[in-house]
Amino acid sequence: MMQAALKRTHGPRVMGPLGGFAGMFRLDFNEKLFKRNYREPVLVACTDGVGTKVKLAADLQSYDTLGIDCVAMNVNDMVVQGAEPLFFLDYLGLHRQDPEVTARIVSGVAHGCELAGCALIGGECAEMPDIYAEGDFDIAGFAVGVVELDRAIDPLRVQPGDVLIGLSSSGVHSNGYTLVRKIIDHASLDLGRCYPAFQGHDDRTLGQILLEPTRIYSQTIVHVLRHYRVKKVVSMMAHITGGGLPGNINRVLADDVDAVIDTSTWKVPPIFDFLQHHGAVTTEEMYRVFNMGIGYVMAIRPSFVESVLKQVRKLGERASIIGEITSGSGDVKLVPGN
Numbered sequence: 001m002m003q004a005a006l007k008r009t010h011g012p013r014v015m016g017p018l019g020g021f022a023g024m025f026r027l028d029f030n031e032k033l034f035k036r037n038y039r040e041p042v043l044v045a046c047t048d049g050v051g052t053k054v055k056l057a058a059d060l061q062s063y064d065t066l067g068i069d070c071v072a073m074n075v076n077d078m079v080v081q082g083a084e085p086l087f088f089l090d091y092l093g094l095h096r097q098d099p100e101v102t103a104r105i106v107s108g109v110a111h112g113c114e115l116a117g118c119a120l121i122g123g124e125c126a127e128m129p130d131i132y133a134e135g136d137f138d139i140a141g142f143a144v145g146v147v148e149l150d151r152a153i154d155p156l157r158v159q160p161g162d163v164l165i166g167l168s169s170s171g172v173h174s175n176g177y178t179l180v181r182k183i184i185d186h187a188s189l190d191l192g193r194c195y196p197a198f199q200g201h202d203d204r205t206l207g208q209i210l211l212e213p214t215r216i217y218s219q220t221i222v223h224v225l226r227h228y229r230v231k232k233v234v235s236m237m238a239h240i241t242g243g244g245l246p247g248n249i250n251r252v253l254a255d256d257v258d259a260v261i262d263t264s265t266w267k268v269p270p271i272f273d274f275l276q277h278h279g280a281v282t283t284e285e286m287y288r289v290f291n292m293g294i295g296y297v298m299a300i301r302p303s304f305v306e307s308v309l310k311q312v313r314k315l316g317e318r319a320s321i322i323g324e325i326t327s328g329s330g331d332v333k334l335v336p337g338n
Contacts, residue, residue, distance in 0.1 A: 001103035005110035009120045013086070023121030025087045027146070040149040044083035048073040049140035051242075052177040057211060058135055060191060063101055065213040066139055067108025068115065069174045072214035074143035075116040076239040076296065079221040080252065082153040083145035085118035091140045092125045095132040105139065108213075115216045118143065151225065155252045157235040162299040162325040164259060165308060167220070168318035169295030171212040171271055175242040176289040180210060183279035197274045209271055217296045220315045224298075224308060233308065235325075236299035240291040246332040247288065249297060258328025259299075264337030265322045268293045287334060299325055 003018055015024040050069045057066050075085045090109045092102065102125055113120040191207030202209055225234060238249045249259045276286050286292060300308050312319045
């Protein structure tokens with residue numbers, strides 16, 4: 001049931017039949033076969049899951065987009081290093097195998113791989129009724145990519161004066177769902193209701209809004225990095241996941257600079273205001289847990305800001321200048337603007 005979806009992600013580097021004990025992916029230098037090759041390749045690998053968003057999906061019996069979330073959580077981390085995603089594997093832990101549900105989940109993974117530009121070359125579906133209660137499951141992924149050694153992103157290149165560009169998120173993405181579910185329970189919210197707070201912005205139910213898949217930024221970032229073959233105009237990048245803007249940008253800041261972010265430079269999506277209101281959550285806590293509408297951040301050399309903005313917007317991203325790098329001590333400062 002899953003083979004057609006998987007095969008759509010395969011290119012000439014994928015070898016061997018589906019259903020083996022492991023997948024194979026060739027890296028050899030063959031100019032006749034591959035349009036792009038690597039002379040000093042560095043492999044980049046990461047693994048991640050979707051967190052308690054799976055619980056919400058299980059409650060709603062909505063399984064089609066979780067795979068996109070799983071791919072996004074991995075490849076968005078990977079491109080922070082400047083890497084191009086190559087291939088992906090998924091792991092699905094289940095109470096009991098339901099072929100239709102499993103196929104829907106893994107087809108979502110395959111769709112995510114198509115959006116990310118990588119191949120889904122294998123995975124594992126494990127039935128464990130002693131571990132997972134009936135109806136429960138978990139999904140995780142593992143991604144491998146490659147970057148030229150001299151093109152890898154080095155946070156030490158960040159300089160005062162670099163401009164921070166924020167790429168909009170598609171919503172809550174895949175972090176903070178433990179708090180989301182607590183707010184739903186505390187305020188007795190109805191996941192099947194279309195709330196007035198979203199009218200004019202979004203006609204979907206609360207559950208559909210919360211299950212909106214994580215945006216995949218990899219193809220946009222790879223395109224921008226390839227555009228500048230000599231100059232290194234991108235000095236730092238960050239995928240905004242659990243910990244929000246402060247907890248993720250500081251992971252890629254050198255000790256002698258700060259990131260100053262003006263929180264008035266983008267419009268926070270209505271879902272965050274809705275959750276904050278119904279959960280009586282402080283603004284500080286909201287920015288500590290959620291992305292608040294910014295899913296990915298790039299630090300750009302000042303003279304290339306307009307060029308990068310033009311490119312990412314042409315590729316379908318909603319992007320804005322959200323701050324700058326200053327001299328400092330490795331801190332992220334959120335400054336409410338006018």
